[in-house]
Amino acid sequence: MPPTRSSTVDRSTPRRARLALALGAALLAVPLAACGADPEAEPDGSAGGGETASEAFEAVTIEHAFGSTEIDEEPLRVVTWGWGSSDAAIALGVVPVAIPKNSYGADEEGYMPWQQEAIDASGAEEPTLLTEAAEPPLEEIIAAEPDLILANYSGITEADYEKLSQIADTVAYPDEPWSTPWREVITTVGDALGKADEAAQLLEDVDAEVAAAAAAHPEFEGRTIAAVAIDPNAFYVYTPADPRVQFLEDLGFTVADSVDELDTGESTFYYTLSTEEVDKLTSDVLLSYVADQTVRDDIAADPALQAMQQVQDGTVASVVGESYISSVSPPTALSLTWGLETFVESLVPAVEAAG
Template sequence: MSPLRSHPARRRRLSRFALPLGALLLALPLAGCGSDDSDDDAGSGDAGSFETVSIDHVFGTTEIDERPERVVTWGWGSADAALALGVTPVAMPTNSYGATEEGYMPWQKEAIEASGDEEPTLLTDAEAPPFEEIAAANPDLILANYSGITEADYEKLSKIADTVAYPDQPWATPWRDVITTVGDALGKSEEADTLLEEIDGEVAQAATDHPEFEGKTIAAVAIDPSAFYVYRAADPRVQFLEDLGFTLAPSVGELDTEEDTFFYTISTEEVDKLTSDVLLSYVPNEERLAEIEGDKTFSAMEQFRAGTVANVVGEDIVSSVSPPTALSLTWGLDTFVESLATATQGAR
């Protein structure tokens, strides 16, 4: 999981495992022996023919020759796309930010319960993929198409099962591409297209209902006590805002001097230079919101003075749109749009 996937303060610990990866890889053939109960496995796909799929990504091309029956996801969004397409992963990442006690996002929990499938194994919350745990799930497909895996990680994962990585930059795959890639990999391309049409319809309706968004400039940020994070144009959060009619503020590009893929930081001395009609601020809770609003550092920002800050408050709501997924986008859309509408009223 990205250290900045939902909130910039989220830093992951590398996990430690008792068994070496090789030992579990050697054991995998034994796991496949015995009675064939694949039809009962969570994540089994639809019956019928499956045409070979080739998916290009940053580390090469992955060919999937058979319909996946045991799917493992890593990163953000892939599990949601699979669930939305009727495939419950056998293993998926544990979530902590805005999640249930078990480690599911609320929309994931709802989808799993509705499916009637066995609950997935939740993988250890860590910076690097927990290879042993993934291997133990005996997957035939690993979806990491919105993640931060390295080439070395990819090589290890590919020894476990066919693995799909991100197309170009880590943690920057557009949310629509996450859905279409998962659909292709699962042999559910048409279903993925239909799902996108439904989601796009809801987003388009929200934009229609709020014509005041059209052409307004916006900057999306997360304000931690230790840093001020700004999201770049390539980030799916920004792309979602553009879908609603907003335009990324020119100041976002003008202040960008770092080399991270989807965000950069600015000093408190420069925050007043981040100008925009609306400032979108992702805030974990009301306590942190009060701290931000009471911090004189930000009183120099025109958005705070004008009352055009859209605060998205609450870990679950922040996660639902930061960035959105096949399940979370519509789950948090109304609350998100309401926050933007309130802030935009004061924008010129």
């Protein structure tokens, strides 16, 4: 156990003052109503990450798209927004006080299965679930009384950042929205929480599991692959910039030349291919992400796809199920190893069929 401060760290007063200036009385109503406790009282330890700070915490400055954020005291109440940072914090032993609610692949409450498993194993109090929305739900975040907001894989705008940073120290993404490499999500969260060494070890452990899976399937090595998502109205191809594709490369696959040759430049991580051109997407293996078995069956029966060599040869692999799709879209500190075995086994039959 690291040494702890002998007295409670009370950061609520300056935060309320900043909120009053930036957000006005309407937003202040939530935290002011909720904060009736004696600031000198001993903490109850119920919040994510505990309520005592470590004397060993070293101040850190994190550069990001909207400037830099200096964190000079160990965060005691962490709120996350976006994807991946929640899992990184939980994996590093800090359960946030509030995290985004999920619907795709989540349980009825809004937790992803790997999150629920990790939180249950930690014995910590479950985080508050923030409403799913395009913009951060400011009043809900204020009510959580954070001293750190992690949005380092998100789509927040500069205006969002300015509002969030009036609530607490806020870390945004390094360059572009929704494009932070999953490994960098983990290292940045580790830096912000004063757990850089633990983050490095976590990455080493995750990489070791992926390497072990690749070693157990040498038949993956050098096989060309194209990863796609198909719905009744569109055929999407993921580019090498997408974390899903990078994960396939970690397993030993090589991105098929046709993926680059057909790229329309529509997006940094995917493009849409017309049904008239799908037969040009050649590869040893075609990997499709489908929500359920019904969708998979519909795809297999689609006449437009019968022209694809992979369909004819039986070298189509499918990752079926919202949770499993989410576990690599993109991977997180918790999700990648959670779904690794199922993901790998879904590829085996198609690779074997490729000969």
